[in-house]
Amino acid sequence: MKAYDAIVIGAGLNGLTAAALLARAGWRILVIEQHNEVGGLAGPGILHDHGSLCTKLLAGLRLQDHGLELTRTAAPLHAATGAGERVTLSAEAPAGGLSPDDAEGYRQYRAVCSRTVPLFRKLLLRPVPQRKADFLMLLPCWRSAAARELLHLAPLSAKDFLDQFFVHDALKAALAVPSLQAMYGGPFAPFGALAILMHEAMRGQHVVGGLPALAGVLHEAAASHGVKTRTSTQAEEILVSKAGQACGVRLATGETIATRMVAAACSPKEVFGSLLRFGAQRHMFAWRTRHLRGRGTTAHMVLDAAAPALLPCTRIAPGLEALERSFDRLKRGELPDTFALEIAAGRKAAQLSVLAHCVPYRPKGGWTDAARSELTGRVMEQLLPHLPSTAQVSQLRTPADLENEYRIPGGHCYHLEQAPDQLLVRPVPNFASPVAGLFFCGSGAHPSGSVTCAPGALAARAMAAYQKPLGRLFRNNRHI
């Protein structure tokens, strides 16, 4: 008999979620993680916006009992509108510091966001509709006025979308940031509006203590249901039986562990690129997956500086056209002069964590020391008006570093770009792969990246449903 019902590769938020939910239903689960601590990208204080947790999907885990605390409302966001000037954008309160035109624009913008939220939640927080019944269930919501509005807005570029509401260029640029993070394209590229609206739809209560706290809670919940975790353990290959069934995992040490199923919480590009060996992949599917796009354009920095005025979160961006020009340079493999920056508290006091968007994955000539200090230098220059002059960069992760460190080929924040053709119609339909028993449960699966934990939760359900016809009855399936 196999030792495990499922092995989860990767102890990021999604891997932990899937593991905990399955274990709660009685599965014997092993989680393997290459790093020596759990949390994945949510571990070391990289992430800023941790307000998109889908608590509904996790209700069964009773995370509160394990110490999860949520704030009542989303934390406000600041946008720098000039040297030392900032405006406050919050979902609940009217925006502060805006000109009357922009304040009215912000009100309308929020109204659009809240009209489309229910639609996004319907589409994203359940498996991708595939059967006739799924489509019929969605029919009423697609006949609504909000659906029509969304169909019209979604294909717009961030620029066309935001121009409808706002006058102030830096404000528009700040609001366009989610589209830069999610997609490979500047603010002039179509579907930026989709990324922005999707981001707004998922924002909600914040986790007290930040994401490492969430990872800890999930880990504890998982352990309480009997999940075993092996850290500092790297998966090297997903073993596939002659019959085409995923049957085990080979570790970097050479050890193999047998299992009935495998849930990959790491990037699908890694799975297809290195974990599945050639031959296990069928022709058409291999073709589809070879071209998954995950071109990362975000770098992370830690600054040694205290700047309470910039907290909890501030976005600094030069303006839409300037950002588009930065993106042009990135495309050509050059280092732009200006970036879109997001600043939040670092892991320690007197530290800031900075995300820089519009950074090339690998500049011409590679990430030499010169190129790295060029990048930090330019970012510091842009930050200068907002920071004490003693500030210093103590750590830099380029997209290429993220690729190496977290094994995300291409180094994209969400494992795969959130391009519309990689969302609902993703190359990996829902969670199952053509290799029987191999499932995806990380950010590369529906509904894609950010800290919703939804891919993990939905994948756990799909795995349980997959098992059923095989006759194995799990005690608590309905709770997943």
Place this chain on the structure above:
Amino acid sequence: MTRYDVVVVGGGHNGLVCAAYLAKAGRSVLVLERRHVLGGAAVSEELYPGFTFSVASYVVSLFRPHIIRELDLARHGYHVIPMDCAFQPLHDGPGLARWTDYERTRREIAYFSRHDAEVYPEFSRVMTRMGQLAKVAIDHPPPVLGSLHPRDLRTMLRLRRAFRNLDPELQHLAVRLFTMSAADFLDLWFESPVLKGPLSASGIIGTFKGVRTPGTAYVLLHHYMGEIDGAFRSWGLSRGGTGSVSAACANAARAFGAEIRLSSPVAQVLLRNGRATGVVLDNGDEVEAKLVVSNLDPSSTLFGLVGKKHLPAATIKALSRYKYHGSSGKVNLALDSVPEFACRPGAGDHLRGDIAIAPDVGYLEQAYDEAKYGAFSRRPFINAVIPSLTDPSVAPPGKHVLSCFVQYAPYHLSEGAWEEQRDAFGDAVVDTLSEYAPGLREKILFRQVLTPWDLEQQFGLTEGNIFHGELSLEQLFFQRPTADLAHYRTPIRNLWLCGSGTHPGGGIMGASGELAAKAVLRSRHA
């Protein structure tokens, strides 16, 4: 004074097709055209003695075969000569020519990549299959979203059936195709930048988007939907220039009893109690009619001929956001002799098709990057044809016509005006071509440069958009031009639209005219 059943404003090919269908159904129809020639953007003019130019549009492929049949256009002079080749000159090597003959194409592509040569036939097969899906969409009016009317349900079912006819792998691809960029889509298949250049270029024609801009991939399908004489063919040249297509439509319309007046610009649509009752010409003449159908783009029609004060606020808001963003220009040259390309000398068959200056994806993206901030591309994408090689009637013996479609030339310049930059733009085009065809400049007898501004002045195309509005996803199908104007009707009773600003959009297809006429005939007031 006679009162017509229908006045059609504008004698572009869509207006003429619409008039022909309405006249065929027994309505008394009057077409009013502003210019002294018919055809709008599908027009032939003798700009230089002995040389006939397809001034604007230059190749034909998408004209709906059933319209040719139903209006008997072949008898009225519609004749399209298929082009056999698509040629891409390069600085080094022999360039790349793709032929109708697959074997020959395979050999050409293999010079650059064996892999690409292998998959090219499969790619064409897949695209042709998916093109059939698109054909179902363009041959019928768009459904009303969420409507349960039998007609709309039928449309949805028809689309569903066409979709189901694809095998699952193609269904998946078809869905993705609509939102991908041309370059990303071609990356799924090919490795050679030389092949991807001209292929991806067909995704950007007429739009203000780059080959890496999402939403350009599906435009590639337009190149796999072409039919000439009932057989699959990509593009062809109309004998006597594209004006002959319009002339055939006009002849058909007249044969069914329609009346056509040239040099009759319409100033205004007459309104009574919020209904259209006719039109007023620039010279003050009034023409009364039960219905008015406009061939102009939606903004010229509703903002120009009707006026904002007669429109509901929602229409004004939606239509003000409708994007034109003209991005293309045209350079027409009369030549003393055949141009010769350094990479493939001589006047061989490779010059009889279309000639693209699109050496690779990076070149095209660079051209777009320059233009998106409001300057014309210094090294633009050029699509050229030499119709005189296939159709000697358009130039004196031994002499030739070279027609160059050019991108990008943004309507809104960040500095200066088009009137001042027109010549510089023309020079950039000739310089670019001369890099591949040395000696071209010395052969030029006459040159006409049309910037987007000129297209607006001359053809009434708002912001010079060649398709009466950008072909982007939020402006297509049941949202073309906007959700509430998508069914050829306008908020003004008895005023209808039939131009390229309506579904299925731009290009010499005749489909907008036909579908509008059929919608008019179905309505109670016709």
